[in-house]
Amino acid sequence: MAPRVVPVARIAALLAVIVAAVVITRGASGPHWRTLRPGAEFTTFRGDAWCRRGPAEVAALRLDPARVRLRVRHYSLMPEGRPLNIVEWQKDTGALAVFNAGQYYDDYSYMGLLVCDGRTVSSRLHPGFKAALVALPDTGSSGARVLDLLREPLDPGHPGWREVAQSFMLFDRNGGLRVRSSDRIANRTVVAEDRRGRLLVITSEGAYTLADFAALLKSTPLELSHAMCMDGGYEAELCVSVDRFRYASFGRWGNDAQAIESPGAVTPLPAVVTVLAP
Numbered sequence: 001m002a003p004r005v006v007p008v009a010r011i012a013a014l015l016a017v018i019v020a021a022v023v024i025t026r027g028a029s030g031p032h033w034r035t036l037r038p039g040a041e042f043t044t045f046r047g048d049a050w051c052r053r054g055p056a057e058v059a060a061l062r063l064d065p066a067r068v069r070l071r072v073r074h075y076s077l078m079p080e081g082r083p084l085n086i087v088e089w090q091k092d093t094g095a096l097a098v099f100n101a102g103q104y105y106d107d108y109s110y111m112g113l114l115v116c117d118g119r120t121v122s123s124r125l126h127p128g129f130k131a132a133l134v135a136l137p138d139t140g141s142s143g144a145r146v147l148d149l150l151r152e153p154l155d156p157g158h159p160g161w162r163e164v165a166q167s168f169m170l171f172d173r174n175g176g177l178r179v180r181s182s183d184r185i186a187n188r189t190v191v192a193e194d195r196r197g198r199l200l201v202i203t204s205e206g207a208y209t210l211a212d213f214a215a216l217l218k219s220t221p222l223e224l225s226h227a228m229c230m231d232g233g234y235e236a237e238l239c240v241s242v243d244r245f246r247y248a249s250f251g252r253w254g255n256d257a258q259a260i261e262s263p264g265a266v267t268p269l270p271a272v273v274t275v276l277a278p
Helices: 008-029 086-093 210-219
Strands: 034-037 040-046 057-063 069-074 097-100 114-116 119-122 131-137 144-148 161-171 189-194 199-204 224-229 238-242 245-249 271-276
Touching: 034 238, 057 238, 069 086, 069 114, 069 131, 069 161, 086 097, 086 238, 086 271, 097 199, 131 224, 144 189, 144 199, 144 224, 161 210, 161 271, 189 210, 210 224
Parallel strands: none
Antiparallel strands: 034 040, 040 057, 057 199, 069 271, 097 238, 097 271, 114 119, 114 161, 131 144, 131 161, 161 224, 189 199, 189 224, 238 245
16 A cells, blocks of 8 residues: 655645634634723733743733823832832722833932922933823823823923823834844833823733734734833732722742742832822
8 A cells, every 4th residue: 555645735725724724713803801990901911932931921001091190109208208019009099000211210200200299309301211101191180191202392490291200111102112122031110101091000920022022012903003101020010909809910930920928029119100080
């Protein structure tokens, strides 16, 4: 009996079609959003192809600026008078969510422009940081945005917003990467706008390069318009607490990323952004 010929090329082509169909189906369905409060939704997704170390899970909090309120907080304006860890920040503020603000120096002074409830804590615009998370315009209306300071510069003397946290752009409205490619890995916190004007706070549980994290975010069905980076490493933290729902990421690369004993959980943060909702 003649040996049976296995159509390897045909099988490979069929498998490729099946894999492509699965990928397309997953992409079309998108992440499953859980409504926490009107104007606040939460989901997680994975970035396996881009994650360099630790869990590939990524958390996203999607906010409607017309229905929730963002406030920038700094330790110098708090009764304790010292930098708090993320758990203490949430306990003290009673916020729906708390995440780390931009970068700071060893003495806990903020690196860029920082405005908290109309009070300027740090008045110097960082020349290398071309992004700002802003909220509550001086006009008295609600709202929050991620500003690309190359397109919409801020006057530090009269920024026009009661809440401002300056940091650096990750990618712009044209999809252009606004950071240098590097092999440096860390946990990441990103704030982005989608094409409907909603804000997304995105925090990784594992370590990514900046370029890889940008590529991951642009590959998702989140329809992000542009994004900025907050601080990374142990400082890349997000706590969410609404009724019985709890989520926390403390910038650790191990399986105990949610544990209160994680070094990230006790890292002092001089500035955070809180999310308040009715």
